[in-house]
Amino acid sequence: MMKANVTDLEIEQQLLPLFDTTGNPFARRALAHVLLELPSAQEAVYERQQLIQSFINNGYVYTKIEYSKQDFEEVLHTFSRINDQYYYYDSNQVIATVQLLWRRRYRHSMRSRLAQLALFMEKMDLYFEQVDPALFPVVFGERLVALKQYLSMFHAVDIAKRIRKDRFGVKDQLFLLDLLNRRIAANAANMHWETFYAYEAWLSLAQGMIKHAFVFPTFAEGGLQLKDFYHPALKHPVKNDLEVNDTVMLLTGPNMSGKSTLLKALGICIYLAHAGVGVPARYCRLPYFDSITVIINLSDDLKHGYSHFMMEVQHLKNVVQEAGSGKRCFAVFDELFRGTNVDDALDISQQTISGLNRFRGSFFVVSTHLYQLQPLLPEINAWYIDCKLKDHSPQFLYRLKPGWSDLKIGRIIFEKEGLPALLQKNG
Template sequence: MTAFDIDKQTLNDLEVFGSSEDHKSLFDLFNQTCTIEGESTLKLIFKNPLTDIKVITERLKLIQYLQNSSLDFNLDKESVDFIAFYIRQNNRPKKPSALSKIKKTVSEYLNPTRAFYIKRRGVKEVLDLITYLDLIVSHLNRKTNFSFLKKINDVIIEIKNNRPIAEYLLSKNNKLTPSKLSVFDFEIRTTAASQITNLLTLLYELDAYFAVAKTAKQHTLCYPQLNSDEEKHVEIKMLRHIFLDKPVPNDVFISTDKNVSFITGVNMAGKSTLLKSIAIAVYLAHLGFPVPAQQMKTSVFHGLMTTINISDSLSQGYSHFYNEVRRVSSVASKIDACKNMFVIFDELFRGTNVKDAHEASVSIINAFSKIKNCFFIVSTHIVEVAEDLHQNENIDFNFLETKMIGNKPSYSHKLKAGITSDRMGLWIIKNEGILNILDRNAKR
């Protein structure tokens, strides 16, 4: 299976993990897990997008099934964490004989130790967890074709083949006497140890999937459809930014015929927000997660690279422009490795003068348009770049609309076909009263 290529710059651009406790992140939005290890499992999933269409599709269908099940999956975090602690105990028990059971019963009854407490609680928590997961899988219908649910069911069946455990689970009077504790402690941490460990691993993954299902329901996310057609395309209807309270939805379509989407618009028109929305949707789809849109159909890519919040590298002595050049070079290397990439550049070559940015942008975008197995989205407020590219049939031109209402700009944040000629830079400077302040001081 080919690994999905995504780097630190892209993860930072999309705010996948965030940079501080106060910073909102994509992971935090989806992290409604019940357990510590469930959270760790979800984070591992976030770090490893998929490229196998069958694996992605099965995960999507599983999460959608969990959401539609309306099952209240709610584990007690402390109980599950205690099970993990109990299982990790180093003092492996020996199979208890009849005499040793009597001695241990009397000893622990007269002088209960910390080890006895751990054993008593650990055994009870494990048996309760097996019972709970058995009910969960039964509720989710064992006849479903989900390989993941079948794995859980198969492990539970293996555990229930253990005679003492099976008898306990079938008993109406599930009282754990001190003598029985030694038996269950031995069975759980020795005979059935590997099955219990496997069950916990699957439990953490189930916890992660239920967390995603809860998020999908709360934020009205849709489940993307993936296709394996030779002609690649990405079609998203009513796409919105997942972090915004009142987002403006947009439709996005990119195909092999027009593999470059060139977006113009003035500063503050919403270009960066739109590009992040598109990238987040592509990223989530490759995790096998639902996306913030009404509908999405997409091909599978081998990687995602964005350049939205690039900065100077002061420690290495690199300028903003040189960092941009290195970023384009990195994209070229990924493509050269025979990977079909989804690439986004926000304000390409903003770190140099307008003339250099113009010429470099035209050259690079024309080169992008010839690479049909990759999709590119490039934004700019330098309208002249779009005019020089207008004859290229592989480029789809769109803009974010801005209107002057009275003496103020109004940003619709709606994507429209064509090229904008709007210019707002000087108006913004004048509106802030900067020139008036400078003129007033010049006369002093």
Template sequence: MAKIVDTPMMVQYHEIKAQYPDAFVFYRLGDFYELFEDDAILGAKILELTLTARNKNSENPVPMAGIPHHAAQNYIDILVDQGHKVAIVEQMEDPAVAKGMVKRDVVQLITPGTKMLGGAGADKENNYLAALRPNGNDLAMAYIDLSTGELKATTIGNFNDVIDELSSLEVKEVVLRKDDELTIKHQVANQLGERGLVISWQSDVTANATVSFLTQPLTSIAETETTAMLLNYIFDTQRRNLDHIVPATSYERLTYLKFNQDTRSNLDLIENTRTKKRAGSLLGLIDETKTAMGGRLLKQWLLKPLREQQEIEKRLDLVQAFQNDFFTRGALQDDLKSVYDLERLAARAAMGTMNARELVQLKKSLLAIPSIKTTLSATEGVLYDAGDKLDSMVDLAGLIDEAIVDDPPVSVREGNIINDGFDEKIDTYRRVLTDNQKWLAQLETDERKVTGISSLKVGYNKNFGYFIEVTKANINKLEPDRYERRQTLTNAERFVTPELKAHERLIIEAQAKRTEREYELFVTIRERLKANISRIQKLARLVARLDVLASLADVADNRRFVRPTFTSHNMIAISQGRHPVVEALLGSGEFVANDVMLDEDNAMQLITGPNMAGKSTYMRELALIVILAQMGSFVPAEQAELPIFDQIFTRIGANDDIAMGQSTFMVEMAEANLALREATAHSLILFDELGRGTATYDGMALAQAIIEFLDAHIHAKTLFSTHYHELTALADRHDSITNVHVGAVEDDNGELHFLHQIQEGPADKSYGIHVAALAGLPRELINNATTILSHLESDDVVTDHQLVQQSVTSEKHDESQQVELFNVDAVDSETEKVLEHLDKLDILNMTPVDAMNALNDLKKLRKK
């Protein structure tokens, strides 16, 4: 069989594809981008394209799918959003003058981490691309948002913290060093890939002046090398000017309040865990920002609250100043509504992708700054100082206003973007065009008069130029040879004259020169902006900060938040604290507020009470108040005195991680282990129903051991909710442990009513059967369960005092002895069978039907 020989075009395609084997190659052919071979087959499926073939009639047709170049961005976004890369191949020379095969090359590689976000739904989101390199036992990490130029670096001690930082930043793509591939491929790349991250590889390259400048602020060699690798990857893939990237800054994770992805999810910080939407989250509640960059900054503050009290107080001072001056805040926010995304506009100017409409957006944004400065200059103190720092940039705003029309077209190469009077040459060309248009109109009038044909018209067609059109019904009225025939239509004939040809040349020449001159001036103005990008970016940061602080003041006013105070005595004193999201969902006056009091002598609360009564809400509201306070926000309470926390740990909810091979109980123990190993006396720990994922004896033993370990070794502020009522006796042995419970009352009809109020002391019982009744379980089942519970409670049970004496931390305790709930030796054989059967039940994993069957089995055992 003869060897298949590629055409020159396919040879060129294969050479490019070999350089980008993991990317879809969009190969430009005329007005289309074409996909070939495997790219075409997969691309047609993902993008719902028609799959065709090149050389259909040959023995080996090449699969092919095409995309119009003007609609390519939508298709690129679909592929990139699904984790793919797209290499854009353009013609590098004019096909009309090219000799042989037209030269083509990749002009940009678009990846999940380099996609330029923007527009509705994405304007308040960052799109970070990260890079990692091992540094001894640590990992150096750098990340960048190409759409804003933000560039940061850090060093992280262990891989789990790296994963958590990547999750917090919502990174979609990670760059690794190609030369490290053999040593870290299985350790890092595979684990990142399992979590859905796109992995890219970059070889080391010689440092250049740009990389050296951008990494100069970094002092760590590892961070410098990692950042340089990230920048080289950006330069290699984007192949365009990136002057908007700001010099890198290094940060320490420990300078911020630390909490992991589980805590972010448990507290619904960024999105509602159930719906996966911003609505129903803390961010959704407090985001009253008016600008895209303000929205992004607010999210960053929420994810990285501060630990430096002085910096927190600076933010709180401005929030309070805005809250105290309603009219200044309102005027500022009205002006902010006119401010577009300065960060991303600056980036587009640097990369040469800014169009005239975006120039107008920048102008409108800059024209709002003098008004903002005037508003703030009428105040005193911190608001005046904040306004004084703003650069009005009247020079750039004036330039754009003078040069660019108010409503320019999207395309910058078709003219009509420069104002009259800005450039003499453009004005001259426009006069020529205007004069010729008048001449054409006069020509039409004169020819109608001379020929007597009232329907005669002078028109234009881009393929045939200017013409005189006469309907065929009137052709006989024309003098012979008056016009030169140019085109025949079904119902008309089109003609030209020497004079019309001459004016056509003048018009086309003037249009071409005008369009060319307008584009030149537009590029000149854009270059002027590029020279001032650092000014625009600084202004953007200051405006975003004002936007966030005014937003927080709005929230404080509208939702009755108060300014928190910070104490060095490691004391929590919250009066009438509230869960802000739950309160908003319930409506005004329906949420029951609670006090939270913990000090140096009382570090832990054991919380008991029925399900659905509000234990988890009480725990979560404390964490949210801490996060809000340390990000520089007022908090939902009547009064709040807090220490500065270093970390927050949560174990809330019953979740498994099947993908990583972890059961619900394993996840529970892993999260508990993280807290026990990393928490300090300055941490906040929230443990909700710890130990419930296993058998009763095991769960209670572990819960008690964890409580006593926290009390003996860590001394962190801890809220520990439990249904193991026997654990409440620990408060008698440990001075730092206090019992509280969520109040509930049972009416004369046996119905349970939740008070949602935290009260001192332990709950008298769990009310589990009452909650089951509220859930709608069959009445027969509820009655049966009540009977069984009565029998169990009537038997001799180990007292609370006896349980505590069995503490695993007690010197008298036999470590091999199982903590017992019931004194089995004191019951009869019939009850013993019931208890043994009951002990084998896995309540957490039972369906309602399973529960009914289990209760029926217990009933049968009791009757035997």
């Protein structure tokens, strides 16, 4: 799997709910695995895209497997006892009938449990009967063929009809018990359940893409191009365009202008693209990267005795070492070197940005408040988040524009909150 340091993107907390239409915790876990474990090669990314596209192109994205969580849990409990003595009955049907009738303690609960199993498997059988494995990529299609064959073993549709007519007799019960007792091994059942969870997870991803109008990216050599990209967790996001062909992008803008949110939105697009999933944008073209790093909410590491500045240095060192080894890296650094004094920060920021600019094939995004860098880095591609002053009050527009920002609103906000007057009061 690809190496990714993206804790600050909050994939599981903010992105997974956008895709999650699963009906049970195991399918949800499979969904999380897809989002959290990036493929290690570009070909594998396209394979994921192809699988999701199969759900979309063939209309399965508009279907839903209907079942209740309680029924699922009860049926799963039944399967968890496969090959257990609980299900054992003699292979001779006459003797097995006597055994079933004799075991009064289990008879009624067993009948209820088996009926619930048959009704649940009927829902699965009827749903997957409409699914054509040939429309999916070969490996996934083979898993679906095996799942459909497995479901057909239960004759669930016929048995369910008899259950509804109150004709669920000993013969049907013994048939299901024989399946659980002799014809189905626990590991075979688990394998088919895993296919079911995987199907739900990929269906959920496809449904999330349609619901939020995400688009598949295109991987190509050269620069990065995004149209109308945004942070998908925002209710009313401002969408932006970005096209860069350089190695380093420098981002400026006053406090509260939305730099961190934009950096997260950009990081999410890059991350989801490499997960093989659609991205929150109208269009996305980007290079394929070997590693992804997004450092935004950096804090001290008290356990190892690292200060904020030392943590910045360590993360930067890791990225530089990867890029120096020939890897194509994508990395985001929000307000790099804010953990040290201004003079040092200015000096080492210039050295860092100039150095990162030499790693062709990689792409680094650095946000900064050090406007003094502008004359020192004339070759660097700079962008800013637009903000206007109206009646001595800032208006945050959240628009990404090329160039440098020289707007300083710290003093304005400081004075607007009445701090100068408060600080002059006597104690």
